[in-house]
Amino acid sequence: CRSVRHAQELNELITRQSDTQLLISGLLQCCNCHKVVDESARYVIHMAASCGRTEVCEWLIKFKKADLHVKTGENAWTPAHCAAFYGQIDTLVGLIKNGASLSKLDFERLTPLEH
Secondary structure (H helix, E strand, O other), X not given: OOOHHXXXXXXXXXXXXXXXXXXXXXXXXXXXXXXXXXXXXXXXXXXXXXXXXXXXXXXXXXXXXXOOOOOOOOOOOOHHHXXXXXXXXXXXXXXXXOOOOOOOOOOOOOOHHHO
């Protein structure tokens, strides 16, 4: 699946579903959930990081091999940029423990910690 609409639906699921297991069950409905991109050029891992969904980020990394350094098309943010900007410190720490870099630059040449 490479559907922009499907990516939007998955990102909406992340923002609405509070139960992690139900959320992961929803993500399992798409074998490419880690690769679909919404109309704002965000991947599911960006939305999960923005919303502080640490367990979902870790699941995407471990089981779907989600790219920790993938950048949004809108502002070139990595998942670490998203977590830092929205104050999701636990998620940021989880991303770092899984190999996220704090030296990646966005379009404004800022690192995640400079947000």
